[in-house]
Amino acid sequence: MDFLMLYQRSFLAGLLTAVATALMGVHVVFRRMAFFGDAIAHVAFAAAAIGVTIGVSSFLSAVVLAVVASLILAKLSRRNISEDVSVGVLFSLTMAIGVILFSLVKRQRNLMSYLFGDILTVTDADMVYLSTVTASVIVYNLLFKDALVQFTFDEDFTKLMRPKIDLVYQLFLMVLAITVVIGVRTVGVILVSAFLIIPAATASIGAKDYRKVFLFAPVLSSISVVVGLLLSLYMDVPPGALIVVVQGAMFFTTIALRR
Structure with missing residues (x-):
């Protein structure tokens, strides 16, 4: 009974993560911000290490820190500093800080958990966070997805028609940062970018209307979670890695079918 309850919670946690990351991932793919998501994941890793070190909620x-970093990166990108350069610096620096802090406090077990995640160990508090973040992502996209897509493809015109679009974009960065943080808890720093990118990229290949991409991406991501967790039951392999393999298989299958 306990075993079944464990997997029921893991399925729900995986589905919530899949929906939140896939919806935000559509914007990430459209704006070609894949490296940005990776950088925020590494900031979350360093921030969690700081939390463990000083004894506050990781x-x-x-x-x-992820929200602050996302806004800093947005500012740097508007000051003639290449986004690739600023993200690359932050990516490397925060990873190094995280490894050092986890080593200093002798929490190598925590280090591995944050790097690779463990969807089978989500707590009641994690479920509350996941539910809240996923609900926020859905509400954000219902309100602003069209404006943000327009901003992505025609920035000047959108600024003219929607004077407050910069606020919408800053809110997007904050929601994205929080989504990545919660994704790190379930699938880890190494794999969270796959949840952001692969389902959204697959959906964008298969759908002609961008609105359908927002529907297909979370569906594909949710299917990959269910299949990956079921396979992990039989293969005794970490579910996060299997989920990403399923996502990759969907991506290449979609490309092959389009040909």
């Missing part, structure tokens, strides 16, 4: 510390 989730809350990760949320705060």
Whole structure:
């Protein structure tokens, strides 16, 4: 009974993560921000290490620093500093800080958990965070997805028609940062970018209307979670890695079918 309850919670956690990351991933793919998501994941890793070191909630510390970092990256990109350069610096620096801090406090077990995640160990608090973040992502996309897509493809015109679009974009960065943080908890720093990119990229290949991409991406991601968790039951392999393999198989199958 306990075993079944464990997997029921893991399925729900995986589905919530799939929906949140896939919806935000559509914007990431459209704006070609894949490296940005990776950088925020590494910021979350360093922030969690800081939380463990000073004895505060690693989730809350990760949320705060990830949001701040996302806004800093947005500012740097508007000051003639290449986004690739600023993201690359942040990516490397935060990873190094995280490894050092986890080593200093002798928490190598925590280090592995944050790097690769463990969807089978989600807690009641994690479920509350996941539910809240997923609901926020859905509400954000219902309200602003069209405006943000327009901003992506025609920035000047959108600024003219929607004077407050910069606020919408900054809110997007904050929601994206929080989504990545919660994704790190379930699938880890290494794999969270796959949840952001692969389902959205697959959906964008298969759908002609961008609105359908917002529907197909979370569906594909959810299917990959269910299949990956079921396979992990039989193969005794970490579910996060299997889920990403299923996502990759969907991506290449879609490309092959389009030909």
